[in-house]
Amino acid sequence: MAGITIRRFEEDDKETVKEIFTMGMSEHVPSSFMHLLKQPLTQMILMVTFCALLASSKSVLLPVVGVTLLLAGAKQLVGYLFNSYIDTSLRKDLDHIQETYLENKDSCFWVAESDGRVVATVACLPAEREPGCMELKRLSVRRTHRGMGIAKALSRTVADFSRERGFPAVVLYTSVVQTDAQRLYENVGYTRVREFVIPEPIAKITNFTLIEFKLDLLQRGK
Numbered sequence: 001m002a003g004i005t006i007r008r009f010e011e012d013d014k015e016t017v018k019e020i021f022t023m024g025m026s027e028h029v030p031s032s033f034m035h036l037l038k039q040p041l042t043q044m045i046l047m048v049t050f051c052a053l054l055a056s057s058k059s060v061l062l063p064v065v066g067v068t069l070l071l072a073g074a075k076q077l078v079g080y081l082f083n084s085y086i087d088t089s090l091r092k093d094l095d096h097i098q099e100t101y102l103e104n105k106d107s108c109f110w111v112a113e114s115d116g117r118v119v120a121t122v123a124c125l126p127a128e129r130e131p132g133c134m135e136l137k138r139l140s141v142r143r144t145h146r147g148m149g150i151a152k153a154l155s156r157t158v159a160d161f162s163r164e165r166g167f168p169a170v171v172l173y174t175s176v177v178q179t180d181a182q183r184l185y186e187n188v189g190y191t192r193v194r195e196f197v198i199p200e201p202i203a204k205i206t207n208f209t210l211i212e213f214k215l216d217l218l219q220r221g222k
Contacts, residue, residue, distance in 0.1 A: 032177050034177075039206055107126065133169045172190070176209045191213065193212040198210060
C-alpha cells in the first residue's frame, strides 16, 4: 500500500467524499436489478403478463413489448431507490460530517489519500442497533484504487480506534448484492451474525436483505 496515507477528514474533503460515496453506491444498481429479476414474485409477474397479453392479442409482439416495458420500469425503480438512499445518506450525515463524526471522542471519519488525492473513506460511531458496540460506516474506495489493500487498512483503522476506546466489538451492515464487500469483511475477521429484510414495503416485496457482520475485538486481542 505504498503511497497511501490515512488521515482524519478535513472540511475541504467533503465534496470528494460525497462523490466517492455516490459513485460507489451507484455501482450496485445493475446487481440489484439482477437480484430483483431472480425473485419468484418478479418472475411470476413477468410470466403472467406475457401469457395474458399473448392470449388477448394472439401475437408475440405485444407480450414482448409489454414485458420489455416492465423490465425497463423495474430498472428505473431500482435506480430511483438507490438515488433515494444516496440522497438520504447525504442529508443524514455526509453533509454534516464534522457534526456527526468528529465532535464526539467515540466517533471519527477518515480518508485515504494517494498522491494528494482522496481515494477512499471510512467512518465509525457507536452503533444504534447494537448498544455498546462500534459501527463501521461509509467504507468506499474509488474503483481505480481497489485491490491495493486500502479497504483492509481502513477496516483496521476502525478496529484499532474502537479497541483503544474500550469497545468490545465492531458491527457493520451491508446488502445482499455487495458480494465483494462481504468477502472483504470476512477476510479481515468479521463474522456473519444475521440477515434481515429492510423494513420497507418495496424491500419486503423484492426480498432485499441486509447482512450484519461483527468483529469481536476482545477475542482478536487475546
